[in-house]
Amino acid sequence: MEQAVDRIEAFLIANKERFDIKSVYSRYDSVSAQSLLQLTPKDEARVRAKDVMQWIADEMPEILIGEPSFQFDQQGPGKGFSLQLSGDSTERLYDLSFEVSRQLAAIPGLEGVHSEARSGDEQVQIVVDRDRAAQLNLTSEMVAATVAAAMRGDRLRELRTAEREVTMRLLFRATDRQAIEDLASLPLTLPDGSTVGLGTVATFRVEPGDRAIERINRLTSVVVAGNLAAGTTLDEVKKVIEPLMKGFPLPPGYTWKFGRGAEQSDETVQTMMINIALAFVMIYLVMAALFESTLLPVSILSSILFAIVGVFWFLFATVTPLTFMAMIGILILMGVVVNNGIVLVAHIAQLRATGMERTAAIIQAGRDRLRPILMTTLTTLLAMLPLAIGDAQVGGGSNGGPAYYPMARAIIGGLGFSTIVSLLIVPSMYVWLDNAARWTRNVGNRTDRSTAAATGTDPSSRQPAR
Numbered sequence: 001m002e003q004a005v006d007r008i009e010a011f012l013i014a015n016k017e018r019f020d021i022k023s024v025y026s027r028y029d030s031v032s033a034q035s036l037l038q039l040t041p042k043d044e045a046r047v048r049a050k051d052v053m054q055w056i057a058d059e060m061p062e063i064l065i066g067e068p069s070f071q072f073d074q075q076g077p078g079k080g081f082s083l084q085l086s087g088d089s090t091e092r093l094y095d096l097s098f099e100v101s102r103q104l105a106a107i108p109g110l111e112g113v114h115s116e117a118r119s120g121d122e123q124v125q126i127v128v129d130r131d132r133a134a135q136l137n138l139t140s141e142m143v144a145a146t147v148a149a150a151m152r153g154d155r156l157r158e159l160r161t162a163e164r165e166v167t168m169r170l171l172f173r174a175t176d177r178q179a180i181e182d183l184a185s186l187p188l189t190l191p192d193g194s195t196v197g198l199g200t201v202a203t204f205r206v207e208p209g210d211r212a213i214e215r216i217n218r219l220t221s222v223v224v225a226g227n228l229a230a231g232t233t234l235d236e237v238k239k240v241i242e243p244l245m246k247g248f249p250l251p252p253g254y255t256w257k258f259g260r261g262a263e264q265s266d267e268t269v270q271t272m273m274i275n276i277a278l279a280f281v282m283i284y285l286v287m288a289a290l291f292e293s294t295l296l297p298v299s300i301l302s303s304i305l306f307a308i309v310g311v312f313w314f315l316f317a318t319v320t321p322l323t324f325m326a327m328i329g330i331l332i333l334m335g336v337v338v339n340n341g342i343v344l345v346a347h348i349a350q351l352r353a354t355g356m357e358r359t360a361a362i363i364q365a366g367r368d369r370l371r372p373i374l375m376t377t378l379t380t381l382l383a384m385l386p387l388a389i390g391d392a393q394v395g396g397g398s399n400g401g402p403a404y405y406p407m408a409r410a411i412i413g414g415l416g417f418s419t420i421v422s423l424l425i426v427p428s429m430y431v432w433l434d435n436a437a438r439w440t441r442n443v444g445n446r447t448d449r450s451t452a453a454a455t456g457t458d459p460s461s462r463q464p465a466r
Contacts, residue, residue: 001028001029001030001033001065002028004033004063004065005026005028005033005035007061007063008026008033008035008060008061008063009024009026009035011059011060011061012024012035012037012056015055015059018055019037019039019047019052019055019056020039020040020045020046020047020052021037021038021039021040021052022038022039022040023037023038024036024037024038025038037052039052053111081110081225081226081227081228081234081237081259082223082224082225082226082258082259082260083100083104083223083224083225083241083245083256083257083258083259084216084221084222084223084224084256084257084258084259085097085100085221085222085223085224085250085254085255085256086216086219086220086221086254086255086256086257087220087251087253087254087255088220088253088254089220090220090222092251092254093117093220093221093222093254094115094117094222096222096250096251096254097115097116097117097222097223097224098115098117100115100224100245100248100256101113101114101115101224101226103244103248104224104226104241104244105226107237107240107241107244108229108232108240109228109229109232109236109237109240110226110227110228110229110232110237111226111227111228111229112226112227113224113225113226114224114225114226115222115223115224116222116223116224116225117222122206122207123206123207124180124183124204124205124206125204125205125206125207126143126147126183126198126202126203126204127202127203127204127205128140128143128201128202129201129202129203132200132201133201136190136196136200136201137190137191137192138188138190138201142188143188143198143201143202146186146188146189146198147183147186147198149170149171150171150172150183150186151171151172152171153169153170153171153172154169154170154171155167155168155169156168156169156170180204180206183198183204184197184198184199184204185197185198185199186198188200188201223259225259233321233322233323235322236321238258241258268324268327269327272324272327272328272331275331276327276330276331276334279331279334279335280301280304280334283301283304283334283335283338284297284298284301287300287301287338287342290342290346291345291346291349293437295433295434295436295437296345296349296430296433296434296437298429298433299341299345299426299429299430299432299433300338300341300342300345300426301338301341302425302426302429303337303338303340303341303418303421303422303425303426304333304334304337304338304418306417306418306421306422306425307330307333307334307337307414307415307417307418308330308333308414309417310413310414310415310416310417310418310421311326311329311330311333311410311413311414312413313413313417314409314410314412314413314414314416314417315406315409315410315413317413318409318413320405320406320409321406322406323402323403323406324402325394325402325403325404325405325406325407326406326407326409326410327410328407329406329407329408329409329410329411329414330410330414332407332411333410333411333414333415333418336380336411336415337414337415337418337422339376340373340376340377340418340419340422341422341426343369343372343373344365344366344369344373344422344423344426344427345426345430347365347368347369348361348362348365348427348430351364351365358431358434362427362430362431366423366427370423373419373423374419377415377416377419380411380415381412381415381416384408384409384411384412385408385412387404387405387407387408388405388408388409388412389405390404390405391403391405392404392405
């Protein structure tokens with residue numbers, strides 16, 4: 001493993017300038033190795049990270065002990081993909097994970113798909129011939145103690161000097177414990193003082209050790225992970241993988257599900273939907289109290305629905321994924337859009353209170369509020385433009401969190417479309433709801449007259465309701 005890492009590091013350092021690499025840091029054990037490449041910041045980079053990955057994959061020296069895969073070290077949800085396989089047998093899950101990763105690697109939008117299953121270290125097993133050992137008056141415990149002393153050493157008493165105490169350990173030299181042949185020649189001291197080699201009373205075999213058992217939610221599991229390609233969302237990948245995994249022949253008792261990244265994405269969507277619903281209700285309650293009506297606020301709330309339609313159209317036109325930040329943009333948009341409707345409907349109510357006829361009040365309010373509404377919309381759109389065309393991320397830097405541009409584009413698309421449509425739709429909804437309210441009052445008045453005629457009371461003596 002160390003030799004393979006040295007070869008890869010030498011290749012990366014030799015191409016450091018070409019690949020825009022600032023530093024290379026590697027860590028490895030007997031099972032896996034990782035090399036962390038710190039690239040030049042995005043605003044100073046001469047080549048894209050995607051091109052660097054492709055060049056390394058094409059030109060990297062061949063190593064026989066494994067295949068390279070790439071993973072972005074970034075923050076924030078939704079940066080990667082994972083799939084969880086669960087079952088009883090770790091060995092069976094190990095084989096299934098490699099077959100699943102092989103099939104998922106062919107899916108467009110997924111890069112660096114790999115199984116996180118790890119095989120156990122190779123171990124030298126010493127099998128003692130008990131009959132032969134008994135003939136030499138040896139026990140398995142005596143053999144094990146000798147092997148342990150040779151491999152790990154025996155702790156001796158500290159050596160005390162004038163300055164400090166030195167820990168002493170007695171063990172074989174490293175050159176004498178490198179091969180099975182060295183182990184076979186390990187001397188065993190017999191009770192009569194003579195010695196024999198370990199190979200006289202034992203046989204040796206090299207076998208892989210037990211694999212690590214990983215449990216997720218108390219289920220024996222193996223994770224298949226990968227990276228999302230640029231411009232690909234987790235939802236798009238899930239739509240392709242779900243039918244593929246439903247047709248995958250899993251043995252009885254074995255299951256699969258999307259990993260933590262997908263679960264967090266679903267939880268985030270559910271949370272945002274609840275927040276949007278709560279915002280909708282709170283806006284309605286505030287406007288119902290403002291207008292002292294339960295019907296008229298609906299005309300203003302209709303502008304929110306058209307704003308959401310504008311969001312999806314604009315995201316589709318700009319090939320922008322509906323991410324968590326885009327949903328935050330919708331939440332912000334709800335508070336901005338209703339302002340235009342409130343300004344318009346409130347002015348209509350003021351004009352009608354002065355005695356102006358309804359149609360004339362709507363036309364006059366549209367003329368009076370057109371300029372303020374357009375000014376508010378244009379200033380908001382211009383303020384969002386730098387974020388919409390830029391690549392700024394939460395936290396900043398090339399390894400920051402999610403990008404801001406989906407949020408800005410959601411606000412731009414929703415506010416622009418809603419402003420144009422609301423100038424026509426909100427007055428129309430106002431007229432329709434006002435007619436509905438008037439019809440409701442007329443029905444109530446007829447009911448009151450019928451009741452008064454039946455009881456012999458004069459309904460005109462009652463105070464009119466306001």
